[in-house]
Amino acid sequence: MSHMGRKQDYFWLLSNHGRLAAESCWTPAADIYRTRGGWLVKIEVAGVQPDDVDVEVSGRSLFVRGVRRDHDTSQAVECYQMELVYSHFERKIELPRDVLGDEIDCEFVNGLLLVKLLDL
Numbered sequence: 001m002s003h004m005g006r007k008q009d010y011f012w013l014l015s016n017h018g019r020l021a022a023e024s025c026w027t028p029a030a031d032i033y034r035t036r037g038g039w040l041v042k043i044e045v046a047g048v049q050p051d052d053v054d055v056e057v058s059g060r061s062l063f064v065r066g067v068r069r070d071h072d073t074s075q076a077v078e079c080y081q082m083e084l085v086y087s088h089f090e091r092k093i094e095l096p097r098d099v100l101g102d103e104i105d106c107e108f109v110n111g112l113l114l115v116k117l118l119d120l
Contacts, residue, residue, distance in 0.1 A: 026085040028064075030093055038103075038118040039095055046111035047071075047084070055115060057101035062093040062115065 033040040043064055045053065053066035070086040098120045105116040 025087055026068075026089045027091055028089055030091060032093065032095070035116070038099060038116065041093060041115040041117070043091060043113040043115065044111065045089075045108075045113045048089075048113075050108050053106075053113060055104060055106055055113075057099055057104060057117065060095045060098045062095065062099075062117065063090070064093070064113065064115070065090040 029044045031042040033042075041062060045066070045068070048066055048068045052069065053064065056063045056065075065088070067088045068084075068086050095117070099117040100120060103118040107114045107116075
């Protein structure tokens with residue numbers, strides 16, 4: 001199958017699952033915990049490389065943006081099923097109060113991005 005044929009199949013899969021190709025941005029799930037000095041936010045980013053993630057804080061808003069890329073599929077002949085979204089993602093999380101934007105600690109553990117933030 002040609003490269004164009006695979007691309008058309010991908011767009012067909014997206015449109016048949018109620019999504020348009022232009023809407024392929026995904027929103028990862030997140031858990032938010034209050035800690036003694038601030039906040040811990042766990043964001044599900046399985047398959048995302050640390051260099052492909054950007055974390056920012058503004059006031060009480062935490063912004064997490066990045067991209068999950070498909071790994072080498074050169075051995076594949078054609079796509080049989082595709083449920084994972086390989087695309088840009090973004091998540092805006094509103095916290096109950098302002099946090100220190102210059103005091104962000106990020107760590108990747110088992111497909112989770114752990115973001116630790118300090119209260120003002």
